[in-house]
Amino acid sequence: MPDWKKLVSRRLAQLALDERERQEVVGELAGHLEEIYEALRQKGASRDDAIRGALLQVDNWNKLRQDIYVARTKENAMNARTSRLWVPSFVTLAASIITLVAFGFLGLQPGPLGSQPHHEEWSSHLVGGITGGSHVVNEYTVWLMALPFLGALGARLSRGAGGTLRDIIISGVFPALAWLTIVVVILSFAVSLGHGLQAVTAPVGPVGLITVLVVIPGVCLLLGVLVYYAAAKRWTKSAA
């Protein structure tokens, strides 16, 4: 019997995979050719005819080498998790930040992300915003009103890429999760530098800060996700 491994190895010598992976491919393809050769021999083919018959499996080794290389390396450049979860999540986050900044450019005073360097000021603005006691109420409220649409956008992107319900929800509420991480990191950092939590988060306190930056935006985003998801399911059913 011919040395199929040697033959395949020689023909796939230029296969640009690491050596272990290349040997794995060589071994697998050689095994396949060996099976064909033996099947042909069992059917009564001569040794030469069986070799020729097996080699007919590949009419262009260069193309096969290229196809294998692409399949094993490039196919999944953006894997399912990236397209279903990470891309929609970061698009939603970026959109939420852009929206907030855009409101600032439109003449609205930014709240949490904005240009006011003293946290006491923006905190009180936010508190005022929530309780309706300040002009900043408008910016914060407008931003909150935009969030359901952004949540729906994240959900749409994730669903469009085939995301599961979990992916869809995370993609939609990702800005709130990002805010939570940022708040926790900043608060931990501040505390580790010797500042008290209350001093850092005055006048709203840590719970108030998390409520303003994470919980309320999160609820708005989730609302958008759920409305979109329900509408999309209904639309799919009626289309079917």
Next chain:
Amino acid sequence: MVGSGIKRGTAELAILSVLETGELHGYEIARRIEQETHGTLRFTLASLYPLLYRMEKRGWVRGEWQVGENGRRRRRYRLTPTGKKKVAPMRAEWSELFKALRQLAKVADA
């Protein structure tokens, strides 16, 4: 002429379908498909392995080296949970397509 996307789609469904019955190595996959389609669908080595590797990369199938009864090492493929979930929707999609094509053929014949 059938486009490469359609060819790849049918080929993927054929592979997923035969793997639904159990683990198989590459040669067995090709032979099983040929037998079950009475020779209508045939895979050469060159057409089968790039597709299998692509499906493995997507997480639809998983290959593992095993030593057979004859002492030979073969890489056997099985469906992953993701691959199993793919079969029914893919089959439904192709069934829809063939139904639509049959409808068109009827219209053309009429």
